[in-house]
Amino acid sequence: MRTCAICGREARGFHYTHQLRPDRYPTFAFCSMRCLDTGGAIARRNKGMIDKTDMEKRAIKEARQFLAEVLTELGLMASFHDCSAAEIDRIIEACIDGFQDAMQRQTLNDDVPF
Ligand SMILES: [Zn+2]
Structure with a gap:
């Protein structure tokens, strides 16, 4: 594909x-x-x-703010207080990768109702 x-x-x-x-x-x-x-x-x-690398880097950086907002809302911010920016980015990347993988798999299997 x-x-x-x-x-x-x-x-x-x-x-x-x-x-x-x-x-x-x-x-x-x-x-x-x-x-x-x-x-x-x-x-x-x-x-x-x-070159998507720069775009992705910027997007992940901007996503940090959204993650921080949710963590604050859920009262979980303290648990992430000691995380480095790189660790936060890994969490965000893992979510994005998992999401994209699943979307692509479903597209390939034609499971998605259009
Ligand atoms: Zn596209």
Whole structure:
């Protein structure tokens, strides 16, 4: 299965190649117009490349705040007080990975009602 270069869902026939030059730039596949637009904008800024690493890093950083809010609400913040930022990020990444894996598996099995 070819996955979307932006969100990791199944790609569905949307493609982007910088300057339409597949001899010089990689072709990326996307699941939707929305991801195609996002990917195209990144590639135009980035010499035809889509590097999600920076985006992911920033997204995980922003997710920390949401996790902190929930932990505070549940009164669990004290338990995480001694955790480093890297440990918090591992927790967030584990949730995201598990979620994406399960979503992809269900898509492959066609279990998802559309
Ligand atoms: Zn996508």
